[in-house]
Amino acid sequence: xxxxxxxxxxxxxxxxxxxxxxxxxxxxxxxxxxxxxxxxxxxxxxxxxxxxxxxxxxxxxxxxxxxxxxxxxxxxxxxxxxxxxxxxxxxxxxxxxxxxxxxxxxxxxxxxxxxxxxxxxxxxxxxxxxxxxxxxxxxxxxxxxxxxxxxxxxxxxxxxxxxxxxxxxxxxxxxxxxxxxxxxxxxxxxxxxxxxxxxxxxxxxxxxxxxxxxxxxxxxxxxxxxxxxxxxxxxxxxxxxxxxxxxxxxxxxxxxxxxxxxxxxxxxxxxxxxxxxxxxxxxxxxxxxxxxxxxxxxxxxxxxxxxxxxxxxxxxxxxxxxxxxxxxxxxxxxxxxxxxxxxxxxxxxxxxxxxxxxxxxxxxxxxxxxxxxxxxxxxxxxxxxxxxxxxxxxxxxxxxxxxxxxxxxx
Amino acid sequence: xxxxxxxxxxxxxxxxxxxxxxxxxxxxxxxxxxxxxxxxxxxxxxxxxxxxxxxxxxxxxxxxxxxxxxxxxxxxxxxxxxxxxxxxxxxxxxxxxxxxxxxxxxxxxxxxxxxxxxxxxxxxxxxxxxxxxxxxxxxxxxxxxxxxxxxxxxxxxxxxxxxxxxxxxxxxxxxxxxxxxxxxxxxxxxxxxxxxxxxxxxxxxxxxxxxxxxxxxxxxxxxxxxxxxxxxxxxxxxxxxxxxxxxx
Numbered sequence: 001x002x003x004x005x006x007x008x009x010x011x012x013x014x015x016x017x018x019x020x021x022x023x024x025x026x027x028x029x030x031x032x033x034x035x036x037x038x039x040x041x042x043x044x045x046x047x048x049x050x051x052x053x054x055x056x057x058x059x060x061x062x063x064x065x066x067x068x069x070x071x072x073x074x075x076x077x078x079x080x081x082x083x084x085x086x087x088x089x090x091x092x093x094x095x096x097x098x099x100x101x102x103x104x105x106x107x108x109x110x111x112x113x114x115x116x117x118x119x120x121x122x123x124x125x126x127x128x129x130x131x132x133x134x135x136x137x138x139x140x141x142x143x144x145x146x147x148x149x150x151x152x153x154x155x156x157x158x159x160x161x162x163x164x165x166x167x168x169x170x171x172x173x174x175x176x177x178x179x180x181x182x183x184x185x186x187x188x189x190x191x192x193x194x195x196x197x198x199x200x201x202x203x204x205x206x207x208x209x210x211x212x213x214x215x216x217x218x219x220x221x222x223x224x225x226x227x228x229x230x231x232x233x234x235x236x237x238x239x240x241x242x243x244x245x246x247x248x249x250x251x252x253x254x255x256x257x258x259x260x261x262x263x264x265x266x267x268x269x270x271x272x273x274x275x276x277x278x279x280x281x282x283x284x285x286x287x288x289x290x291x292x293x294x295x296x297x298x299x300x301x302x303x304x305x306x307x308x309x310x311x312x313x314x315x316x317x318x319x320x321x322x323x324x325x326x327x328x329x330x331x332x333x334x335x336x337x338x339x340x341x342x343x344x345x346x347x348x349x350x351x352x353x354x355x356x357x358x359x360x361x362x363x364x365x366x367x368x369x370x371x372x373x374x375x376x377x378x379x380x381x382x383x384x385x386x387x388x389x390x391x392x393x394x395x396x397x398x399x400x401x402x403x404x405x406x407x408x409x410x
Numbered sequence: 411x412x413x414x415x416x417x418x419x420x421x422x423x424x425x426x427x428x429x430x431x432x433x434x435x436x437x438x439x440x441x442x443x444x445x446x447x448x449x450x451x452x453x454x455x456x457x458x459x460x461x462x463x464x465x466x467x468x469x470x471x472x473x474x475x476x477x478x479x480x481x482x483x484x485x486x487x488x489x490x491x492x493x494x495x496x497x498x499x500x501x502x503x504x505x506x507x508x509x510x511x512x513x514x515x516x517x518x519x520x521x522x523x524x525x526x527x528x529x530x531x532x533x534x535x536x537x538x539x540x541x542x543x544x545x546x547x548x549x550x551x552x553x554x555x556x557x558x559x560x561x562x563x564x565x566x567x568x569x570x571x572x573x574x575x576x577x578x579x580x581x582x583x584x585x586x587x588x589x590x591x592x593x594x595x596x597x598x599x600x601x602x603x604x605x606x607x608x609x610x611x612x613x614x615x616x617x618x619x620x621x622x623x624x625x626x627x628x629x630x631x632x633x634x635x636x637x638x639x640x641x642x643x644x645x646x647x648x649x650x651x652x653x654x655x656x657x658x
Contacts (some may be wrong), residue, residue: 005544013526317522320483321583322511322539324504405483408522 011335014307025303026343029384032293033347034354037380039285041355041370047278049195049368054270056196056204058134060234061101062241063200063265065226070260074253082252082261083223086212091251092229096243098236102229103127106215107201112208113179114167121163122202123180125215131158133228135194136204142174142189145211149188153213157185162205164190181218185210200226200265234268241266290383296343297387304336304395315399316407325400332399336392337385344384348377429492430591430622431457431480436489438475438645449475451645452489457591457624462617464636465626472645473626474595480624481516481593482509494590511540515584519596521576523568529555529579530564536586554582558612574605581612585621592616594625598632610635 015022066082089104106125111118130136131144136158138144149156157180164173164187173187196203216222231240241264242256249256308315315328352372359369438450449472457463467473478484479491482498485506491499494513501509515536516522523532533551542550555564558578568576577597584592597613598606606629614635617623625632633639634653641649 010526017526313522314524317524318535318539319507320481320510320516320522321536322507322587324507324539326504327539403484405478408518 008334008338011338014335015339021303022339025300025339026346028296028299029293029340029343029388030296030347030350032289032296032387033344033380033384034350035292036286036289036383037348037351037372037376038354038370039289040282040376040379041351041372042367043278043282043285044373044376045368045370047275047282047368048371050197050274050278051271052368053195053197054267054274055135056194057198058228058267059230060237060268060271061133061228061230062237062267063226063228064241064244065263066224067260067263069254069258071255071258073249073255073258076253080254082248082254084227084248084252084262085223086216088248088251089224089227092244092247096240096247098231098240098243099229100232101129101133102227103130103133104212104224104227105130106212106219106221107225108215108219108221110181110208112167114176117167119163119167121180121208122206123157123208123210123215124201125210125212127212130209130228133230134204136209137192137194138189139192141172142187144189145209149211150213153217154211155180155183155185155214155218156188156210158189158209159187159191160203160205160207161191161193162203163208180208180210183218198270234271237266237268286379289380293383293387297340297391300336300339300388301391301395304332304392305398307335308332308395308399311399312402312407315402316404316409319402319404320408328402329396329400332396333389333392336396337388340384340388340391344381344388348372348380428459429456430459430461430494431455431624432490432492433480434490436479436486436491438472438479438484439487449645450479450486453642453645453647455640455647457622459590459622460617460620462614462623462635462637463625464633464639465624465642466628466633466639467642471642473642475645476642477593477595477624477626480591481514482506507539511536512587513590515587515589515592517577517580517584517592517594517597519599521568521573521580521600523576523579523583525568528565528567529560529571532568532579533583533586536583540587550586551582554585555579558582572605573601574608577601577605577609578612581609581616585616591622591624594623594627596627596629597625598627598629606631 066084069078069080069082072078084104086104089102093099093102103126108123109120110123112121126145128145128147128150136144138158139161142158144158145156148154157178159167159173167173167178168176173190176187177184178187179185191204193205196205201207229240229244231237245262245264246256248254248262249258252261254261318328355370355372433453433455436450436453437448440447440449453476465473465476475484479486482493482501485501486499489499490497493509496509498506498509524535527535530548530551533554534547537547537550552561552564555561558581560575560578560582563571563575568579571579594613598609601609610632613623613625625636627633636653638650638652640647
């Protein structure tokens with residue numbers, strides 16, 4: 001459009017001459033934008049924080065506990081105890097397709113000594129894959145249990161970060177020897193601190209982990225306490241669980257529909273529930289923000305009506321000189337959109353500043369740090385665009401429909 | 411003095427037959443539902459290219475209504491109106507806007523300049539609506555302002571100009587799209603005598619160079635300068651006389 005420069009120059013001049021009105025109008029939009037983007041940013045931060053905490057238990061794994069049958073099957077009464085051993089894990093790996101990771105877990109409480117400190121510690125014996133599945137990431141300079149540890153039944157131990165601090169203080173635990181259940185163990189790694197909001201045998205920060213083979217040799221325990229597994233994708237977990245229970249049912253003669261023989265906790269359920277919950281929560285927050293923004297938009301629309309009234313004569317003159325309706329419409333629409341755009345940009349800037357500021361308040365563990373993600377920004381911009389358009393359209397249409405003769409007389 | 415032109419040859423379209431304005435039995439009725447006012451009751455008016463017509467008559471006679479219809483600011487209730495050969499009675503709003511832009515140049519009693527724009531930008535306005543590009547637009551606007559003697563006032567806002575200067579900006583603006591006819595509504599009505607004479611001289615100058623002028627006025631001095639005087643009373647043309655003394 002030829003004249004766009006002229007329209008914009010005029011717009012800037014108008015905004016500059018009506019500073020107070022421009023400020024008040026833009027303020028509604030700024031406020032609304034801050035409301036939308038900040039509410040969504042806090043929602044997003046909370047979601048991410050909670051997801052991270054949930055992942056502390058493991059990234060979408062299934063945990064299964066061999067238990068007692070609750071249904072009679074093939075002539076055997078109910079209440080029979082199901083015991084699983086390493087052979088069952090090998091059987092499952094060989095027979096059930098779609099397992100991307102599986103590890104047995106043996107647990108007990110041992111007396112642990114380092115120097116003159118003695119602690120009773122929950123200890124798990126697991127396979128190397130357990131570390132990845134349960135998000136047990138070693139701090140720099142350490143490692144988790146590896147296949148050679150497993151094969152050679154090495155007496156090595158991976159310690160939780162809190163129990164490590166408790167036992168070793170400021171010393172570096174890696175390479176130190178501790179006494180566990182009467183045998184010397186070499187510390188090979190310390191857990192990197194993580195958020196964990198659920199557990200089944202104590203938080204990982206207070207636990208120690210050793211190779212499953214070592215655990216069995218140390219205790220003589222043949223049967224596992226539980227095992228964990230996961231499929232390639234979280235949504236495949238449910239199907240995989242069915243296959244695993246069916247396979248175990250055939251091997252140990254229990255009803256595959258018996259949900260008590262092997263009890264299962266699919267943590268993807270928790271994630272799915274939480275994702276759905278957070279979606280609802282974010283929709284609610286977004287709606288609150290959008291409503292605030294709409295109120296701002298109504299303010300802009302009112303101001304634009306005043307502006308059209310004030311400029312009725314100008315509009316009449318322009319029409320007399322041959323301005324088409326569309327040009328008048330565009331002029332006012334552009335002005336509204338520009339006003340909304342400026343207000344929105346300021347609002348997003350304020351939100352960004354608040355997000356950065358809030359991350360220094362140390363609220364991370366409780367509500368997470370607000371995140372002004374591209375999604376949030378894009379959504380806010382989209383809502384702003386729609387509101388700016390609607391706020392401008394109706395006054396602009398009124399302007400374009402003016403009768404030039406009447407308008408010029410005013 | 412030569413006026414810059416957008417058209418190559420300075421003449422109406424061939425179909426106009428030399429007639430810029432051709433009105434037959436034009437009526438305009440304002441009907442608000444309760445009150446029905448017949449402003450024009452059957453006007454016959456024909457203006458040839460290059461004529462200088464003064465429309466006179468008492469207040470309420472329908473002069474302004476006639477001017478609005480002539481300038482396509484409004485449409486007749488009834489009757490036929492050809493402007494530069496084109497029927498305009500049935501055009502829609504954008505069609506009328508285009509006619510106003512290309513065929514008509516308005517000069518108003520109260521100047522009707524946009525107060526926030528400079529003299530240059532005011533003259534650019536019709537060119538902008540006519541789709542004339544930026545550089546050409548500015549050049550032409552500057553030319554026109556120089557011709558009306560305001561070459562040193564390009565960047566002045568209307569409030570920084572005298573009444574006579576404002577009206578000269580308005581005349582430059584009216585000429586911007588090189589219209590077929592210039593319509594002036596009491597162009598000297600808001601001016602002191604000296605400025606009024608200035609503007610009159612300017613309009614006469616335009617006429618001598620070939621522009622067609624229709625001027626609504628109370629001002630006897632203006633009517634005297636016109637080639638032809640049309641008197642309106644109660645929505646009808648009651649007299650149409652030529653000023654013998656005025657020569658082309």
